[in-house]
Amino acid sequence: MSTMKTLSQKTGLWLLTLFFVLAYLLPINNRLLWIPDESRYAEISREMIQSGDWIVPHLLGLHYFEKPIAGYWLNSISQLLFGETHFAVRFASTLSAGLTALLIFWFSNWLFQNYKKAIAATACYLSFILVYAIGTYSVLDSMVTLWLNLTLVCFYVSLQARHSRTKLLGYALMGVAAGLGFLTKGFISLAVPVIVALPYLVYRKQLNELRYLWVALLTMLLVSLPWAIAVHLRAPDYWHYFFWVEHIQRFSGNDAQHKAPFWYYLPVLVAGCLPWLGVVPAALRQTWQQNQLRPVVVFLLSWCLIPFLFFSAAKGKLPTYILPCFAPLAILLGHGIMELIEQKKWQSIRLNSWINMLFGGLLVLALILVGLGLVGKKTVYTTEDHLALTLAICCFLGWLLAGWFSLRYPEKSLLLTACCPLVLGLLLGWSLPSTLINSKLPETFISKHLQELHDSRFVFSNDVGLAVSLGWQLQRADIRLFGADGELAYGLADSAQKDKYLNAESFAQWLPQAREQGNVAVVTRNKPGLIPTKLPQADEVIPQQNFTLFYYRQTKHD
Template identity: 40%
Template sequence: MTMNRWAIPLLMLAFVAFYLLPLGTHGLWIPDETRYAQIGQQILIDGNWVTPHFMDLRYFEKPIAGYWMIAIGQAIFGENLFGVRIASALATGLSVLLTYLVARRLWNDPRKSVACALVYMTFGLIAGQAGYSNLDPQFTFWVNLSIVALWFAVDSRTVRERTISWAVLGFACGMGFMTKGFLAFLLPVLIALPYMVWQKRFLEMVKYGLLAMLVAALVSLPWVLAVHAQEPDYWRFFFWHEHIRRFAGEDAQHGRPWWFYLPLLVISSLPWAALLPVTFKDAWHNRRNAKVVFVLLWMLLPLALFSLSKGKLPTYIMPCMLPLALLLGYALMQRVEHAQTGALRTNALVNVLLAGVALAALIYFQIKTPFYDNEPLHMTLLVIVLLTWIVAGAVQLWRPLTLWAAPALSMGVLVLLLPAAMPSSVVHNKMPDQFVLEHLQELAPATSLLSNDLGAASALAWRLRRPDVTLYNTQGEVKYGLTYDDAQGKSIGLAEVGPWLTAARLKGPVGVVMRVKSSDESHEMDMLPKDAKRYDEGNMVILIFPQSAP
C-alpha cells in the first residue's frame, strides 16, 4: 500500500465522513445561514437569477454567483439543510484538491502533497466553514484556483500550458468577482506583480494578463450588464458600501485592530498550530527559493491587506490558509523524513493540554453553572470530541513519525460531532428554523407573517417557502431594500403593529415569530394582543393569532 496510490481515496473518504455527513445534523445558524438559504430559495421561487432578493427586498450586499450555487444545491438536493450547505462543502473539497495538485507541482513529492492537503482540510477555520452556508468557502475556492493557476502559468514549460493557465486564472477571477466582488481581481495581482517583477518577467505578465482579463470579462460582463439594466443603482451601492466603506470607512462594519488576524491565524491553524514556528523557520531558511517566495507572497500580502482593512471578520483570511498549509505540510514532512520528533511531539502535547483543559472546564462549569440541562447525549458527544483530541495527541506523542497525521482525526471528529453536541440553549436561540419546523403545521395556514428579528424572519420564510414576512421594528441589513416604493408595508414600527395586526387578522390567521431577549424586545412583545396561541423555546416565541370576525 503506497501513499501515492491511496492518498486521493483516503482524502475523499475523509471528505465524505467529516464534511458531508454532518450537513443535515443541525439547524441553520442565524443570521448568516438562514439569510443565504432564503436568498437561494427566493431565486428558485421567483426565477430571477440576476438580482439578489432577501425576503422580497433588494439585497445588493453581494453579487449573484454565490447565491446561484446555494440555489442550485437546493434545486438538486431539496430545500433542506443538506441542499443549503452542499455548496460550501463542495467548494472546500475542491480547495483541498487544489492544495494537493499545487503541492505536487511545488514540492514534487507525493508524501508532502498528501500532508499539505490533509493539513488544509483539517485546519480549524477551513473545516468549520465547510459545513456552514455562507459565501466565504466559495470565494476562497475561486481565489485559490486563480493563484494556483498563476503558479502553473509561472511554472509552465510550453506556450499552450501557459495560455491555458492564464485563461483559468481569468475564469476564476470572473467567478470570484461574481461571488464576492472586486477583491477577486486584486488578490492575484497583489501576488503576481511583485513576483513577476522580481523574476524579470513583467512583460510576460502584462501579455498574458490581458488574456486573463478578457476571459474574466467574458465570464462576468453578461451579468454585470444584466443587473445594471434591471437595477441601475446596484453598482453604486455595492461598490461604495461593500468596498470603500468596509475597507476604509470609520463606520465600517466589524471594526477590529490591525493585529486582529495574527492570533486568529494561530487559532485557525489548530490542530497544527504548534508547528507554525518550525514552518516559518523553514520558510525563512529557504527565502531565496523562488517557490517558497511565491508561497510566502501568497500568504503574507493578502494577510497584510486584510489587516489594513477597517472591517474584519475571521473568515476573511481563509484565502491565506492554503499557502500556509503548503508551508506547514512541507515542514511537517521534512521532520518526519529526517526523524526530527521535537516539533511533532510539541504539537501533540499542545493538543492534549488544550483538550484536557477544555474537558476540565466542562466538568467544572457543568457542576457550577451547567451548560447542559439534563442533556446526557449532547454532553456525551462533546466529551467524545475532547477525548478524541486527547487520544490523538497521545498517539502522536507515542509514535510521532508514523502517526504524524493523528491530529487530522481529532479535527474530523470535532466537525462531525460538535454540531450535534450543542446545548439545547444554543440550538433554541441560534437555530430558530428547528423551532419553526416543529410548529410548521400551526404556521402554515397563516395568511400573514410577522417577525422582529431578521434571522428568525428568514428562518420562517425559508421553512414556509414564503418570503412575504413583515418585519416588526427591525431593519438592519435590509434598510436599503426598504427604501424602494414596492417595499412599502414590508416593515412596521411599534405604533403601527396594532392596526397592522387588526387588518391582517381580518384576512386570516397570523403567524408571528418573536425573539425576546432584551428589554426592547420584551416591549415589542408587550405591544401584541394576548389572545394568541403561544409556544416558547429559549429566546424564541411563536404566536398564532386566530382570524378575527369581520
C-alpha cells in the same frame, strides 16, 4: 518500486477522501441552520428557484445587493439536486473546500514532485480548524477562496511556462477563475491576486509578464460581463450600492461593519492553525532552509502574508476573510512536516502533540466543570442536556486522544494529527446546548409551531435572521418585519415594499383590519433591544426561552 509508490499514493488519496467524507460531507445534514448567515443563503437560493429569477438576488422578496450572484447559483443548483435540506444548503461550501484541497494536492505535487508532501499539505488544509469550520458552514467564503486560490495557482504555473501557447492558456484560465471569484464576492476577488502577484513579479524581475495581462482581463470580462450587464438592466442601482456600501464603506469607512483592531486576525490565524500549531515554526523553518526552493517559498509566503496584512488594515473584519491565507500555509507545512518526519526530528512533532493534548484536555475539563455548574454565572448546559454534554466531552476527548497517539507514534503523526477534529465534526450537531439552540438555531422552535404558522395569513418577526429562518421553513417569501430592518434596510427603502415593515404604532393600527383577512403570527427573538413592549394583546402567547410566538386569530363576523 514504482508499483509500491503508486499503491502508497492511492492509499494516501483514499484516506484523504475518506476523511473528507466523514468529517465534511457526513455531518452537514445533521446540524440546524445558524442565523443569520446559513438561513440567509438558504432562503436567497430557495427564492431564486421559486421565482425563476436568476439575475437579481432577493431575500424575503426584497432586493438584496450585498453579494454578486455566483454563490447563490451554486446553492440553488445544490437545492435542485438534493432538495431543500441542510445538506443542500451547505454542499456548495463543502464541495468548494474539497476542490480547494484537490487543487492544493495537485499544486504541491507539481511544485515539489513529491506525492507524500502533496498528501501532507492536503491533510493539513482539510484539518485546519478554521478551514473545517467555514467549509462545513453555508457562507460564500469557501467558494471565493477556491477561485482566489485557482487564480494564484494559474498565475504561478503560467509564470513558469516556457511555451507561449501554454502561457496564454494559463493566463486565460487565470482570468476565468478571477471572473468566477468576482461573480461570487465582488472586487475583493480581483484585489487579492493583484497585491500578491505584482510584488512577486518585482521580486523575480519579471514585470514583462504584464504583457499577458490582456488575456486574463479578456477571459475575466467574458465570464463576468454578461451577468454584470443583465443585473444593471434589471436593477440599475445594484452597482452603486454594491461598490460604495459593500466595498468602500464596509472595509474602510468610519461606519464599517464588524470594526476590529489591526491585530484582530493574529489570534484568528493562530487558533485557525490547530491542530498543527506546535509544528508551524519548525516546519516553516525547515522549508525556508531549502535554498533551491526559495522562489517557491517566497511566492507561498507572499500569498499567505500579503492578504493577511491587507485584511488586517481594513476596518471591517470577520474571521472568514483570511481563509485564502491557509492554502499556501498548508503547502509550506506539508513540505516542512514531511522533511521533519523523514529526518526523524521529533521534537517539534512531540510539541505539537502536547499542544493538542492540552487543548483537548482543557476543553474536556471546562465542559465537565460547566456541566457540574462549578464555573460560569450562566447555565450553558441545562439538566436536560446530559446527552449533549456527554457528546461535547467526547468531541474534545477525541482531540486529546489523537494528540496522545501522535505523541506515542510520532512517525504516524501526520495521519493522527489530522484526525484531531474528526470526532468533533461527527458529533457537533448533537452536542450543542439547548441554550445555544434556543438563541441561534430557531428551526426547532419554528418546527413545533408549523401548524399555527402555516395557518397564518400574515407572519411577522422582530429579527431579520429569525424572519429569514421562518421564510426558509415555511417556504414563503412574504415574511414581514416588525420594529427591525437590519441588513434588509436597503430593500425595504423601496417604496413598493413599505408594507413589509411596521413599527409598534403602525402595527397596532394595521392589526384589526388584517385579522379580518386571516390569522396573524408574530415570532420574536427575545434579546435586549429587540423585545417588543407595545404589542397588542394576543389570543395566545407561546414563549420558549429566546423565542416567543404571539398569535392573533382571525376575527369572525356574524
